[in-house]
Amino acid sequence: MxxxxxxxxxxxxxxxxxxxxxxxxxxxxxxxxxxxxxxxxxxxxxxxxxxxEAPKARIVGLGAATCRQFNDDVKTNPLIRRDYLAWAQGFMSGILLSRPAGVDEGLDLNPPSFGLIVQLHFMEDQCAKSPSLDFSDAVAALYKRLRQEGKM
Incomplete structure (x- = not known):
């Protein structure tokens, strides 16, 4: 009742x-x-x-730059490429560590077939094609490319 x-x-x-x-x-x-x-x-x-949409993570450091800023920085100071590459490697390491078990295990972020200089050129090409992108987007594209490299 x-x-x-x-x-x-x-x-x-x-x-x-x-x-x-x-x-x-x-x-x-x-x-x-x-x-x-x-x-x-x-x-x-x-x-x-x-x-x-899920909020986009707040990126800090050199990765917060746009591709246009990356392009300008590299033109005025070629040595800064090393700093951008170091940031990219750290960012991709963070992506790799955040993956669930079984996903991207064993992925080499510096494979002999796609070394650091080739990776740097890849990001430069990405940013040259799309200067309005964020540099972190170019790094994410590099990560996807490295995943493909690992499957070859």
């Missing part, structure tokens, strides 16, 4: 409250409406969250 909540006997309150208009009227009905409304709002909010 369901439990029914009713307004206290002799309740004289705000006439705008649904149970105040008719003494003895079930509060359970009001609570049911509130519960249904809450569920509908939660469902609508959950749908919005699923459609929203």
């Amino acid at each position: 369901p439990i029914e909540l009713t307004a206290p006997r002799g309740y004289v309150g705000d006439a705008s409250l649904p149970f105040a208009r008719a003494p003895g009227r079930s509060i359970g009905r009001l609570l049911g409406l509130v519960t249904l409304s809450s569920i509908a709002l939660l469902a609508a909010d959950a749908g919005r969250e699923q459609r929203a």
